[in-house]
Amino acid sequence: MTTPAGTSPTAIRIDQAVVGDALLGKWKKERLESRKVASDPRFQTAPGMPMDEHRERVLEQLNGLVEEGAIQRAFPKAMGGNDNHGGNIAAFQELIFADPSLQIKSGVQWGLFAAAIQHLGTTPHHEKWLPDALSLKLPGAFAMTEIGHGSDVASIGTTATYDAETEEFVIHTPFKGAWKDYLGNAALHGQAAVVFAQLITNNVNHGVHAFFVPIRTPAGDMMPGVGSEDDGFKGGLNGIDNGRLHFTHVRVPRENLLNRYGDVAADGTYTSPIESPGRRFFTMTGTLVQGRVSLDGAAVNAMKGALAIAVRYGNERRQFTGADGREVVLLDYGLHQRRLLPKLAQAYAMGFADLKLLELFDEVFSGKSDTPENREDLETLAAALKPSSTWAALETLQEAREATGGAGFIAKNRLTGWRSDLDIYVTFEGDNNVLLQLVGKRLLTDYSAQFTSGDKAAIAKAAAGQLGDRVSRFGLRQLGQSIADFGRVSRSVESVRSPEAQRALLTDRVETTIAEIALVLRDATKDVAKGDRAAAGAEAFNSQQHKLIEAAKAHAELLQWEAFTEALETFSGDTLTVMTWLRDLFGLGIIENSAAWYLIHGRLSGNRVEAITAYIDRLLGRIRDHAGDLVDAFGLTPELLRAEIATGIEAERQEEAQAYVAAQVAAGTWPVHEKQLWANQKGARSAR
Structure with a gap:
């Protein structure tokens, strides 16, 4: 462990073991098992490996995961698994310390391809294809995204038209925009694909369904009617053979429809246990939430790795002569603390939030609490947290790279490689801005549901009332008072240091923004002719998209703050003291970064914002002496980090x-x- 500069033997210290256990969460055993795999050189790829060599290396490593029994956790016991959904994702998130290409290719094979067969198929499908998918005898692709449609899955162009005479579906991509693209395992290794297409039978389009489609022979030859193109060298993740697939009247048996949520009889009659087409679509595509949960925790792990490297280096690297005649340790500089320590607090907050997300995921996917309401909550929570953590990971990796100077730019120190590999995280498994729009819509829906007995006018009236008394309802009028009322700057910040005040301020930004959007949407259709209301509403919504995204981001930050606050109940003594400082740094940092909003809306005075900044500076000074312990609590060994400057x-x-x-x-x-x-x-x- 690195001893922080200026730390005396009598200084308070955190209990690293307790903090480490809190970060590992419910599935500590599975995480440590996966870290053991990631520490094995067999699963690590050297920087700068040529793309073709890297691809074959990762395929070999996937076989190694099978041998280690590292991929079966989430699958049915009848298939050699143990129905451990939460543990499976927890273990997957740790593979980022081995090689992100290995992590994501394993996610394609077992988290998307095999999981789609499991969750969208039925027992005959499981028995026929899952054993070979699990053993990697059958490598597969997940063919959803198209060149012309990414996040807008409902509008994909690929069709699956049923032919009752032969009892076959005809899979076809009628134009180039319908080609499936960016698919892992598509360029080289995939022998089958779960293909999402518009199911058409008896001249009726029943929307997007999934089909099992063979694409290559075991020898690597393309199946008749199936075409493939290699996406080639990418900005990162070059151990994965991403590529395009297209289909020209490819016929598959009727039984290849993964029919858990929709089936077609021999005569072409369509049936489904879910009557609503919209709910059926969202239920089927809900399997994507597994990928979003996975990426959320993986991004947090990348943040932990980057901060462990940068903080350890910053505790040792010296630059510019100090008052004692010796050069100063980088982390003793206030600016260096400002660059790294708020991101350390953010990593903790996001880590605790991911644990909550993972628990909800396990409850739903294990069947313990699989209700429509819980599924909707899970999808919304994942859609809020995945954008927040993946963006934060890129920012943290970049800041860590800059904070380590030229040493951080050397590939063997991991930061540049992680930065390149994680770049795609912000747009796959759902573009971040699109996901946040989903969150914003849910917030608007929940807001409107408070007034189901009234019309839009009643909603608007209530919203206006809430805006008018927002300060008094949340006890924030005192927080908005002039600093003169308190006499001294040191006292002025006291009223925002409490968790109740932080929660109120963070909540207020979400609710007020949603209320403002609701008013705009209501006013847009207030005096518009009935036939023109849809267009007017769409135009108004479009004008509010940026504000909706900001509300969703604020909602994610509130969730992370709440998760951190709940985690504080785990600690006591000195550990609780330091962890509370870290939570406060996270919460007050959000408020400081959003100071313009709080000033414009009259929630805080300029003097109060200055007092918050001054207190954050004091927190940074306190936390600085514990930075080494806080990154050591991540439990990232030299075998996991493999960064020379962190040794x-x-x-x-x-x-x-x-x-x-x-x-x-x-x-x-x-x-x-x-x-x-x-x-x-x-x-x-x-x-x-």
């Missing part, structure tokens, strides 16, 4: 330099610096 090598270099200078001075061979000589001469002249 203590910089401290060795500094000690070597210090010893050399000391020896030269003691021997009288250290030359006098020109500045010192000049100062001595100046002093002598002054003494005359």
